[in-house]
Amino acid sequence: MGRSLFLLSIIYAFAIDAAFAQNGALYQYSTVNALLAGYYDGDLSISQLRQHGDTGLGTINGIDGELIAVDGIFYSIKSDGKAYVLDDSTQTPFAVMAFLQEGTTQLLPADLDYKAMCRWLDPLLAAPNHYHMVRIEGRFSSIKVRSELRQTRPYRPLAEVMKTDQRFYELSEVTGTMIGFKLPELMAGLNVPGYHFHFISENRLQGGHVLDVKTQSGEVRINQLGRFTMDLPEGTEFEKLDLSNKREAELRAVEQQDKQ
Numbered sequence: 001m002g003r004s005l006f007l008l009s010i011i012y013a014f015a016i017d018a019a020f021a022q023n024g025a026l027y028q029y030s031t032v033n034a035l036l037a038g039y040y041d042g043d044l045s046i047s048q049l050r051q052h053g054d055t056g057l058g059t060i061n062g063i064d065g066e067l068i069a070v071d072g073i074f075y076s077i078k079s080d081g082k083a084y085v086l087d088d089s090t091q092t093p094f095a096v097m098a099f100l101q102e103g104t105t106q107l108l109p110a111d112l113d114y115k116a117m118c119r120w121l122d123p124l125l126a127a128p129n130h131y132h133m134v135r136i137e138g139r140f141s142s143i144k145v146r147s148e149l150r151q152t153r154p155y156r157p158l159a160e161v162m163k164t165d166q167r168f169y170e171l172s173e174v175t176g177t178m179i180g181f182k183l184p185e186l187m188a189g190l191n192v193p194g195y196h197f198h199f200i201s202e203n204r205l206q207g208g209h210v211l212d213v214k215t216q217s218g219e220v221r222i223n224q225l226g227r228f229t230m231d232l233p234e235g236t237e238f239e240k241l242d243l244s245n246k247r248e249a250e251l252r253a254v255e256q257q258d259k260q
Contacts, residue, residue, distance in 0.1 A: 026131045026181075026225040027052035027097045030233055031190050035059070035094045036247045036254065038155040042093035042233050046074050046086050052229075053097030055133065057179055057198040061091045063161070064150035066209045068198040069097065070177050075200055077207040079149045081169040083200055093233070096181055096191065098133045101223050108138050108218035117213060118195050121182070124222055129184045131225040134197075136178040138218025143171050145199055145208030159250040169208060176201040178210060188248070190230070192255055 029044045041061045049056075054072040059065065065076035067086070074086040104124070112120060125132050149165040180197030187193055200207035232238065 024101070024223070024225050025052075025098060025227040025229065026133070027056075028095070028191060028228070028230045029058070029092060030094045030238075031230075031243065032094065032192055032251065033189050033243050033245075033247050034233075034238065034241055035063075036158045036250050037241050037243065038157050039233070039238060039241055040093050040151055040155050041237070042091055043235065044092055044095070044231065044233070045088060046090045046092070047088035049092060049095055049097060050074070050088075053099050055100040055135065055179055056095060056097035057181070057196070058092055058095030060086065061093055062150045062152070063093070063148060063158070066147050066198050066207070067092065067095060068179055068200050068207060070179060070200060073204075075204065075207070077145070077147050077198070077200070077209075079147050079165075079167045081145070081147060081167065081206055081208060083204055083207050098223065098225055100133070100135060100221070103221050103223040105222075106220045108136060108215055108220050110216050112213070112215040114210065114212045117215060121195070121220070121222075124220070125182055125224070127224055129186065131184070131187075131228060132182040133223040133225060134178070134180045134182060134195075135221045135223075136180075136197075136218055137176075137221075138178065139173075139175045139216040140171070141173065141214040141216050142212075143174060143176075143199055143210065143214070144212040145169050145171065145206075146211055147208045157250070159253050162254050168211070169206070171201070171206060174201055174206075176207065178213075180210075189243075189246070192251065196255065 056069045058067040065078040197210040
């Protein structure tokens with residue numbers, strides 16, 4: 001009898017964990033401060049990452065472009081502005097994932113730039129201290145995106161890389177998908193507080209990290225996420241990083257550049 005109860009408790013625990021993974025769980029690999037410090041080679045594969053979500057963003061080793069996951073397919077938007085489907089063996093130094101749920105939906109108004117779009121989204125996020133994933137299927141008069149050149153060792157801090165190795169693209173009259181997260185201030189140091197969006201075109205050929213938009217129409221889906229799990233990289237390189245420094249100014253320079 002005792003053994004049966006023990007086995008049932010294990011099965012129940014696995015079932016609960018699976019339910020959390022499929023409903024309302026934000027997963028993150030590594031920290032944004034590690035990325036800012038120049039940690040660009042992680043040990044988590046896309047195959048492992050997809051176990052934690054079908055929707056998300058991040059980058060791949062060597063920061064070789066902007067990662068976006070849509071409908072369980074993982075892409076890297078390289079420095080040429082083009083999207084490439086990622087092999088399961090590709091590894092990431094930083095990523096954020098969740099399983100997209102039905103959530104709440106709203107129609108996207110026209111004529112919003114990036115800042116106005118974020119202000120419009122704010123009242124729709126009913127729990128400001130929770131995590132939120134946002135998927136926008138829309139038509140845009142214009143959308144400004146960026147990616148960056150693949151880096152080689154010795155790696156420079158990310159803010160230095162962005163001074164010289166960013167590439168900007170402006171797409172006009174384009175339809176596509178924006179994947180983003182709105183994270184609370186309690187995530188400072190771990191991730192990017194506020195909004196962070198990546199974009200991929202409907203034909204899955206172009207995209208990047210979103211810097212500005214001009215909306216036409218679309219639909220917004222919002223998932224509120226109440227659980228957070230994080231895995232850290234293994235190995236001495238990560239352990240040698242000094243992650244005690246506050247890097248708010250570096251983060252603003254990296255994330256908010258050209259969002260005017």
